[in-house]
Amino acid sequence: MPKSRRFFSAQNRREWLLPALFIAPALAVLLSLSIYPLIYSITISLQQETSSGVVWSFGNFARLFSDNFFLTAMAHTFVYGVAALSCEFLLGLGLALLLNSRMRGRGLFRASLLVPMMLPSVVVGVVWRLMLNPDFGAINGTLRWLGVNTESLTWTASPKLAMLSVIAVDVWQWTPFVFLVLLAGLQAIPEEPYEAALIDGSSRWQTFWHVTLPLLRPSILIVLLLRTMDLLRVFDQIFILTEGGPGFATETISLYIYRTAFRFFDFGYAAAMSFVLLALTNVISVIYIKFLQAKDAI
Amino acid sequence: MRSRFRYVLLIPALLFALAPVYWMLTISLKSEVDQFATPPRWFGFTPTLDHYYDAFVARGFGDYLLTSAIVAVTSTICALVIGTLAAYALTRFELPWRLNRHLSLWILSTRMFPAIVTVVPLFLMMRDLRLLNTRASLIIVYTAFNLPFVVWMMRGFFADLPRDLEEAALVDGDSRLNALVRVVLPLVAPGLAATAVFCLIISWNEFLFALVLTQTDAAMTLPVGIAGRVTQYEIKWGVMSAAASVALVPILVFALALQKYLVRGLSLGAVKG
Numbered sequence A: 001m002p003k004s005r006r007f008f009s010a011q012n013r014r015e016w017l018l019p020a021l022f023i024a025p026a027l028a029v030l031l032s033l034s035i036y037p038l039i040y041s042i043t044i045s046l047q048q049e050t051s052s053g054v055v056w057s058f059g060n061f062a063r064l065f066s067d068n069f070f071l072t073a074m075a076h077t078f079v080y081g082v083a084a085l086s087c088e089f090l091l092g093l094g095l096a097l098l099l100n101s102r103m104r105g106r107g108l109f110r111a112s113l114l115v116p117m118m119l120p121s122v123v124v125g126v127v128w129r130l131m132l133n134p135d136f137g138a139i140n141g142t143l144r145w146l147g148v149n150t151e152s153l154t155w156t157a158s159p160k161l162a163m164l165s166v167i168a169v170d171v172w173q174w175t176p177f178v179f180l181v182l183l184a185g186l187q188a189i190p191e192e193p194y195e196a197a198l199i200d201g202s203s204r205w206q207t208f209w210h211v212t213l214p215l216l217r218p219s220i221l222i223v224l225l226l227r228t229m230d231l232l233r234v235f236d237q238i239f240i241l242t243e244g245g246p247g248f249a250t251e252t253i254s255l256y257i258y259r260t261a262f263r264f265f266d267f268g269y270a271a272a273m274s275f276v277l278l279a280l281t282n283v284i285s286v287i288y289i290k291f292l293q294a295k296d297a298i
Numbered sequence B: 001m002r003s004r005f006r007y008v009l010l011i012p013a014l015l016f017a018l019a020p021v022y023w024m025l026t027i028s029l030k031s032e033v034d035q036f037a038t039p040p041r042w043f044g045f046t047p048t049l050d051h052y053y054d055a056f057v058a059r060g061f062g063d064y065l066l067t068s069a070i071v072a073v074t075s076t077i078c079a080l081v082i083g084t085l086a087a088y089a090l091t092r093f094e095l096p097w098r099l100n101r102h103l104s105l106w107i108l109s110t111r112m113f114p115a116i117v118t119v120v121p122l123f124l125m126m127r128d129l130r131l132l133n134t135r136a137s138l139i140i141v142y143t144a145f146n147l148p149f150v151v152w153m154m155r156g157f158f159a160d161l162p163r164d165l166e167e168a169a170l171v172d173g174d175s176r177l178n179a180l181v182r183v184v185l186p187l188v189a190p191g192l193a194a195t196a197v198f199c200l201i202i203s204w205n206e207f208l209f210a211l212v213l214t215q216t217d218a219a220m221t222l223p224v225g226i227a228g229r230v231t232q233y234e235i236k237w238g239v240m241s242a243a244a245s246v247a248l249v250p251i252l253v254f255a256l257a258l259q260k261y262l263v264r265g266l267s268l269g270a271v272k273g
Helices: A002-008 A013-045 A060-068 A068-099 A106-113 A121-132 A138-144 A163-189 A192-199 A205-230 A236-240 A253-262 A269-296 B004-027 B050-059 B061-092 B096-111 B117-129 B135-159 B166-171 B175-186 B191-203 B210-214 B222-230 B238-265
Strands: A047-050 A053-056
Touching: A002 B135, A013 A047, A013 A138, A013 A269, A013 B061, A013 B096, A013 B117, A013 B135, A047 A269, A060 A269, A068 A106, A068 A163, A068 A253, A068 A269, A068 B004, A106 A163, A106 B004, A121 A138, A121 A163, A121 A236, A121 B222, A121 B238, A163 A205, A163 A236, A163 B004, A163 B238, A192 A205, A192 B238, A205 A269, A236 A253, A236 B222, A253 A269, A253 B117, A253 B210, A269 B096, A269 B117, A269 B222, B004 B050, B004 B238, B050 B061, B050 B238, B061 B096, B061 B135, B061 B175, B061 B191, B061 B222, B096 B135, B117 B210, B135 B191, B135 B238, B166 B175, B175 B191, B191 B238, B210 B222
Parallel strands: none
Antiparallel strands: A047 A053
């Protein structure tokens, strides 16, 4: 190891040239298309147009606290996130446990269960519009055929059921992802702890609680962090299914930012709101990155 | 007995996962009479390809499909070339001031920005550059979007590779670039392919940037074209389903090819499943 370290280390300035050339294009792309936009966004969020021209102010940020639409959109995002995350986690864990053993047709089950999460989100939107349409949808059609009165079941068109519907669609699409990561985690657990538990005469519940869950913790953490980040920024499926409606019933923070920027053309306020979202996801991404760091010494 | 119980739970899960997609496929193949029949016809209808013809020949979906393919392939190639070089340098050279670590983490952190945060300034930048409604704008944005992903995936694959072979090539008098192309890349080829397929899927599926940056028929991608049809008042169920079915076919093929690397990619290399 010491020999190869020396071999690969840059001993003088000329040897820095090659790695610098290799890394430069990537840095240039990220600086101009990730960092510069962020700075640009800060400047427009701090500017406001008035009759006497553009002035610098914190007005856009001050507005956040008195904007009921913004606060409602935050609340919707929170409800959506908590409900979807808990359902996805429990269902995904259950499926992973069910499939974590040798059984006939396991490969087929695994591959089929993954279909929803691979679909383009627009296709997910189309699929569920076809299922949930109150008049021609497959769900209400089948329920009517079974003799259920579907008059009040208008799903995405109903102020009461719309949020539930979009959450259900998220659960449909993303439970497979939770399942997949947890299954990989379960399969990485060695046999020995289970054999020891068997010898100790642990019940199946005790084994699950004291052996499986602790050993699965890293995978659980990964999947919860990644899902939380994605749930906070959810946009695509809701945009296709309800466009935030009916009324404001399913408007999440990303949809409200989109509407502010591209319907009302208030870019400054949209930018200010997006920084709130960035701050929220940043907390989570910092935890995630710390965790990755601990896992591999870079 | 226990294993039979397992199937009792798994088969409904399987049906729940697949039935909605199956329903959309049948709608794309049904005449309007069958589409709106009561009770709904899950089986037993006369298939027709009319909606596919209508979408891709009579309406503009052929163009959207072409745009999607061009944008996905070009941006994937750009991200792979730029990202692989950076990943190689970050794993194989010892940079001063612990830059390997700092740069890697910084690159990863750019990946975590929510799209809605960067889409507003990028829209304004593209407007100033007069690149709105061009394929170029999407290629540029998707390259940047996929780049951190490529760097992190390839970093993992390079790190898994022993250094002896490269050292041998270097001792033989090869240049560094030559050793990378001749020795290292063939060895990480499966990883490179998996990363490429991931980038293709991400670009193909992407919606928000495409929605904001392209609104004309000439530059619209397939997802935006489909979304435009959905939100209009009169919904053409058949056309929409046909277009959506075509959008999902390449994804399913790719995903099957990718099964082995799926977990690794989706967790940005955190889980080596």
